[in-house]
Amino acid sequence: MTDIILSLKDTDLTLQGNAGPVGILRAITLDVTRGETLGLVGPSGSGKSSLLMLMGGLERATSGQVSALGHDLTALNEDALARFRRSHMGVVFQSFHLIPTMTALENVATPLELAGKRDAFERAEEELRAVGLGHRMDHYPAQMSGGEQQRVALARAAAPRPQILLADEPTGNLDGVNGQAIMELLFGLRDRHGATLILVTHAPELAARCNRVIRLADGRIAGEDHATARAAE
Numbered sequence: 001m002t003d004i005i006l007s008l009k010d011t012d013l014t015l016q017g018n019a020g021p022v023g024i025l026r027a028i029t030l031d032v033t034r035g036e037t038l039g040l041v042g043p044s045g046s047g048k049s050s051l052l053m054l055m056g057g058l059e060r061a062t063s064g065q066v067s068a069l070g071h072d073l074t075a076l077n078e079d080a081l082a083r084f085r086r087s088h089m090g091v092v093f094q095s096f097h098l099i100p101t102m103t104a105l106e107n108v109a110t111p112l113e114l115a116g117k118r119d120a121f122e123r124a125e126e127e128l129r130a131v132g133l134g135h136r137m138d139h140y141p142a143q144m145s146g147g148e149q150q151r152v153a154l155a156r157a158a159a160p161r162p163q164i165l166l167a168d169e170p171t172g173n174l175d176g177v178n179g180q181a182i183m184e185l186l187f188g189l190r191d192r193h194g195a196t197l198i199l200v201t202h203a204p205e206l207a208a209r210c211n212r213v214i215r216l217a218d219g220r221i222a223g224e225d226h227a228t229a230r231a232a233e
């Protein structure tokens, strides 16, 4: 039996714009298999980030069903959803989203503390060493390069060992060398911990490493490619 970790059924997302409701995503039906690496691509404004937010429980569907690890996310209240995200989902954003008043170590340890881990700081140290930042633990985000900040964000997302790791253009703000390093770390996390990886990207080399790529256009799924089919081309 295929192990579906995340499933969307006929999902719509409508947001309130200045001139009234705006349809952002329409009739999205999609299953993600455990351990899969899924890329979301498409033109600017096609709804990639919005879809990622829906999948991560950071945005609520207007209609349709979103379920993850057997839980119907549309039925959870805000507190239950936040707990679910903390336990099972890790998110990395293009602009890092680190807390500026916290050191690298505090940024990584805080979600672990919130999740009730007694050894939060020890684990945070290990995660920072794993991304090559053992020498930057006491630095604040403003004292680090973009590549270093993104490595902290990755360590933070990975530390609670989420089953689903979501990344929104994780290499978008980085130069080629730093982008490559982040890409290796992301896929390494998947390999080491078996996380399911879902990422939005404009970078063809990143999409090329995914098992499957879904193309969005105007808020709908316009097509998908599988790695096996691409390899055969």
Ligand SMILES: Nc1ncnc2c1ncn2[C@@H]1O[C@H](COP(=O)(O)OP(=O)(O)OP(=O)(O)O)[C@@H](O)[C@H]1O
Pocket: 015, 016, 017, 022, 024, 042, 043, 044, 045, 046, 047, 048, 049, 050, 051
């Ligand atoms: N809060 C909001 N209210 C109204 N419209 C929104 C809101 N957030 C996003 N949109 C619109 O929804 C559409 C999809 O946005 P989204 O950020 O998901 O696209 P994207 O494919 O990730 O784009 P990009 O590649 O430029 O990041 C866009 O037209 C955007 O303007």
